[in-house]
Amino acid sequence: MPFETPLAGGVVLRELTKDDAVAVAHAYIRNREHLAPWDPARPDEFWTEQWHKDRLWVQVLANTNGSALHTVLEAPDGEIVGRLNLTDIVRGAFENGHVGYWIDARYTGRGLMSAALEALVAHARDELGLHRLQAATLPHNAASQAVLRRVGFEKIGYAPSYLKIAGEWQDHIVFQRILHG
Template sequence: MPFEIALTDDVTLRELTKDDAVALAHSYRRNREHLAPWDPARPEAFYTEEWHKERLWAQVLENSTGRALYTVLEADGEVVGRLNLTDIVRGSFENGHVGYWLDTRFTGRGLMTRAIEALAAHARDALGLHRLQAATLPHNEASQAVLARVGFERIGFAPGYLKIAGQWQDHVLFQRLLHG
């Protein structure tokens, strides 16, 4: 059964489907400036429906194999955010990476806090993961506040960790242990 949970009366967190390509393209175009400082540099084609139609199947496949859980936040049929659990490693690690963004019109409502909390419970109870990790740019105080509210702890600093906005940038590393 696909993962889905109502976060509020008007916003649902649900598993990504192959039918989300058009809504994703619209959402990324609508939030292009808002996301630019926090995202990798994107080719112009990224903002088209065709780009998402051609590539969305890979994320849906990763969901079906248990290597990831790609989700969207949806309001009235519109994608208003993403919350992804990627790079799931099994065995002695039982770990996944959390990444997320929220439509500029929906920030400040506690939505991402609720979404990450729901994802963490699902990762623990349904997926059997032990640990979640996340990374933020040092100056992304809003994202760090969300992580703190849902029980992530700062565990380190990684120089030149990810190429964001066209430059290798430092990141603050966080983790949340799901089993005490």
């Protein structure tokens, strides 16, 4: 059964489907300036419906084979207003996954991402059997760090030149949450 959790204001956190390509494209286009400081540089084609139609199936396949859990935050009108992804799931001795997320500029400050992340943490622990989740934020991304801390993540390190964000290799603060103590 696909992952789905109701959040406040009629917003639903649910597993990404192949039918979400156009709505996801519109969400990224609508939030282009809002996300620019926090995202990798994107090719011009990224900002088109066709780019997402051509590539979204890879994320859906990753959901199917258990290597990731790509989700969307969907408003009551069907508009996508955020993404929350659990990627790079490693089984065996590690039982770990990486968390990444963003929320529509119009929905910030409502506690939606904190609630969504808490739901994903519970699913990762109880349904996926993961032991640990990891996330990284830019040092000046106080809002993202606040979300992680509210949901029980703790800072575990500082990673110089960790990810290429906004066209530059940038340092990140690394957080983790242990799910089974």
